[in-house]
Amino acid sequence: MTIGKMIKHKELLQRPALRKYLPETHWISPARTLRMIRSYSSIFIKPNKGSGGTGIIRAKRIRNVYEVGCGQRRKMVGPASLYRAIQSFQKPSQRYLVQRGLQLGRYKGSIFDVRIYMQKPKSRWVISGMAARVAAPNRFVTNYHKGGHGESLDKVLLHLFGNERRKVNDRLSKISDLSYSIATTINEHHSIRELGIDLGIEKSGRIWFIEANSKPGHMLFSQLPNKTMLNTIMKNKRLIRKLYS
Incomplete structure (x- = not known):
């Protein structure tokens, strides 16, 4: 049984004690993508039912441009091209969510x-x-x-x-x-x-x-x-x- 990431996120959100551990997560859209990367400087775009790290896309702000990458591939783009660059790494058959990037240790x-x-x-x-x-x-x-x-x-x-x-x-x-x-x-x-x-x-x-x-x-x-x-x-x-x- 494969449980989608968004379903699990919403189930955990229902538990007030767990909310502070959940990074902001939404279904992807151009407006949400731009708002979140401005707020957090980096975001992750994940296939809802992916596993093993496959298909995860990262976008991060570097001064006035954005680096968008998947695996070992990278693109540098301006704000107007950000969402199009993200889409170039996506599979049409998948639904994607956008999640706050973390400054991991x-x-x-x-x-x-x-x-x-x-x-x-x-x-x-x-x-x-x-x-x-x-x-x-x-x-x-x-x-x-x-x-x-x-x-x-x-x-x-x-x-x-x-x-x-x-x-x-x-x-x-x-x-x-x-x-x-x-x-x-x-x-x-x-x-x-x-x-x-x-x-x-x-x-x-x-x-x-x-x-x-x-x-x-x-x-x-x-x-x-x-x-x-x-x-x-x-x-x-x-x-x-x-x-x-």
Whole structure:
């Protein structure tokens, strides 16, 4: 079952405690695109039902011009050509949404976000895995299929917060609480047993919801030297298959 990004966004918006974690998101239109890039300096245009980072377009303001890119392709355009440049990267068969760009934290020069692998083998959701996804150099998406790789979340957060253990522990606690709330909320609307939640952490430490995938991949966790989380994920997958297939 593929759940569209906009449906999940609207479901999470209904929960007042989650609203502060949701970046501004709308169906794309020329007026919204121009307003948002003026407000936030960068925006992301995403296919409603895309996965793996495929088809994500970024537009960012650089003084009086805009850089529009998808994958490793880039275009520099003026304001009058912005929407046309975005459309040149879109697929006619897809619906797109426009989302506020985030100033994600960096690890060794590359942006990163956080993947939380949630599973519900019985009656309660559990966090089976949690890792940082680090983008390939000069990429603006962190997905494994786009060259991203997994790192220990603890190590990456210590790097971001200058080895301040208290700040790291605080963010880990918030990430955990937020992940349970997101999984529970989406599960109220959809019958799911697994959920991959992607959260962004800005340089300031602010946490944002990016995406939730009801068919998460586990390759990220196979890249980590410690296989404990991968083993937990696979054990719960087998249990879910046994109990509910």
